[in-house]
Amino acid sequence: MTAIARTQGSYTRRHGELVFGGSPWGLARLSAPARPFARKVLRRGAGAVEPADDVERATARLLVDRGLALPVHHPRRPRPGEVEVIVPVHGSAVPLARLLPAVHGHRVTVVDDASAVADARGIARVCAAHGVRLVVLPENVGPGGARNAGLAASNDSSEGPADVVVFLDADTVPTEDWLDVLLPHFDDPTVAVVAPRVRGTVTGAGPGTVLERFESRRGGLDLGPQARRVAPGGQIGYVPTAALLVRRAALPDPPFEPGLRVGEDVDLIWRLVASGHTVRYVPSAAVHHEVRAGLAQWSHRHAAYGTSAVPLEDRHPGRLAPATCGWPGLAVLAGVLVAAGGRDVVRGMGLAVAAGGVAVQFGANVRRFHRRGLPLSGGAEVALLGLRSEITAVGNALRREWWPLGVAALGVSVAPASRARQVARTVVVLALVPTVPDTLQAARHWVQHRVSRDNPACDARAALDPVRHLALRLVADAAYGTGVLRAAVRSRRWAVLRPRLRRRGA
Structure with missing residues (x-):
């Protein structure tokens, strides 16, 4: 196994005999041979520690599986045909026009979820200008259903399906190196999903609106700066499909529950975890998303998240x-x-x-x-x-x-x-x-x-x-x-x- 580093809040007691933390939070008792390496990894400020022998590698695997530590990978470029990007869109083509240049060079499938006629024409023009495949749905099925349609279209591709599916909402823009940071995690065959940090975007040249500044620090989709193993009941219980990398072979059929228009991402993550797959949140990779204009729209969106509670409770x-x-x-x-x-x-x-x-x-x-x-x-x-x-x-x-x-x-x-x-x-x-x-x-x-307003940094x-x-x-x-x-x-x-x-x- 590669080098690992502790997750925040994980620590040892009694010279490494007891380890606390993880996701979900728990306590484990380590055997005597495993304790020195655990102490080395879980010491505050330890940084990345690489296992040197079979005992340390087994201990590293245990710490990672419990969410007490996470692997530290060197970034690598995507291999040819390794990823395919699926983008559901409904409404204006303007956000889509900002996103597509950021995913240039990858296979991209845009799914128009039954937009109005004028918007549909704009979406078609943007897709044609960037040379990406467009799937047009005859009726609106919601973001989960649109992603299902995009996956089905990519499965029928003459080039063959890519191993990793990248879901991006149309109102997002990833940073240049985000895939380089996330893809190495799929070298671990147990990993099914890796998610970046989704942060609100401050637009324009000024300081940004109050909502933009809040979202850039603590948005509704922003799960914070700490890397975590994702699991129900953990510090991070789900990751949003606004920006998500998924191993295609791990996806259930259908991937997204057709009846869920909100909370479909939570349902998918919980099903994957229940099936024994690993989900990781890696905030060192970032994707920016557009902040809804106005307090009313912004609040309405948060209320919409809440409406998913009942159907998710049923499932x-x-x-x-x-x-x-x-x-x-x-x-x-x-x-x-x-x-x-x-x-x-x-x-x-x-x-x-x-x-x-x-x-x-x-x-x-x-x-x-x-x-x-x-x-x-x-x-x-x-x-x-x-x-x-x-x-x-x-x-x-x-x-x-x-x-x-x-x-x-x-x-x-x-x-x-x-x-x-x-x-x-x-x-x-x-x-x-x-x-x-x-x-x-x-x-x-x-x-x-x-204090430092004049500091350019x-x-x-x-x-x-x-x-x-x-x-x-x-x-x-x-x-x-x-x-x-x-x-x-x-x-x-x-x-x-x-x-x-x-x-x-x-």
Whole structure:
């Protein structure tokens, strides 16, 4: 195996005996021969480490398979006929005209998803000017159906189907070397999908609109700067098909579920992972996408993402629950809220319930570790991380699927002094705490811009003050939650709004 590097948040304890992290997050106990190499890889700031013998190669494979580390590949140019690009388009040909020069030299299939007559003529002219194949659909089938049609057309190509299929939305533009960075990951036969980072584009010569600057830092399709193994329940649970490389042989039939017009990318990724394939997110390769003009259109798009929750829940039961908690975590939350609104005896009872929840969580994990012969300190650490994860999930839900509760709490929190106000303020803090790291990053970037605005190396186009950054994040979260709520009410399917109770020992 090639050199590997740790993923952020992965670390060892007890001289490499226990390794924490991965995607989904977990804990593993390593044999004595594997520990030195694991310590070397998972040490903070270690960089890329290359295995030197069979034991280290086996350890490297384990770390990669668990998402604790990822391979570090040298870029390489695409081989002749290795990739084929499929671009679904509906509407204006202007974005398509920007994209096609960036994929010149590759086989490209553009699928016109039943655009209006004038737009269809423009699309045909752009495709003819760039010498790419055009498939015109008689009726609109959505982006997933259009990609299916493009795949079918490429399978019938006289040149033979390419090994790697590149999906690109028409409103994207990849950087020059993005394929060079992503393609080497397919040298691993277990890898089915590799995805770049999708970032919003700041257009024009000025600093860009507020939405453009926000999207360039934290867009709806931007999964962040950290490379990850992609898996349901992991730090990154899916990757968008706005820009995606897929091993053709790994695709199911049909690749995209025809009934899904939104969320078809999530469904595909989850099916591939369930089939045993590996999906990787590699943000060192970037693709830029057009930002929707106007707050209304932008919010509407985030709400559309939320409407996919119900059909995805039907196909993947339990994965769309807004939060998953165990009884100890619920006791901690309930106790804190009671203590916030109570006085004297009631406050003491609330704190006692919260402390009891913490004690039960720690006791259960320590006891489980003891039975398995694992270090008790590992059980305590897992208990603490589990509680933090559950509380964070509830806070996220209060800004998204349960945002009406969050807004109600915000209103009560500024009302005249009362016990309800104290409870409401606690709920508001719970909802806002998960946004703190992202807001601090935005603040640090904005301050750097303000201090170094005359430095040509400063990325002034992406700087946005933390107040507006946080405000737009809250709008995006609430818009997504509105989509989930709307879909749940229309279909009378409430699983996407209910928290899931964690089973004992899970």
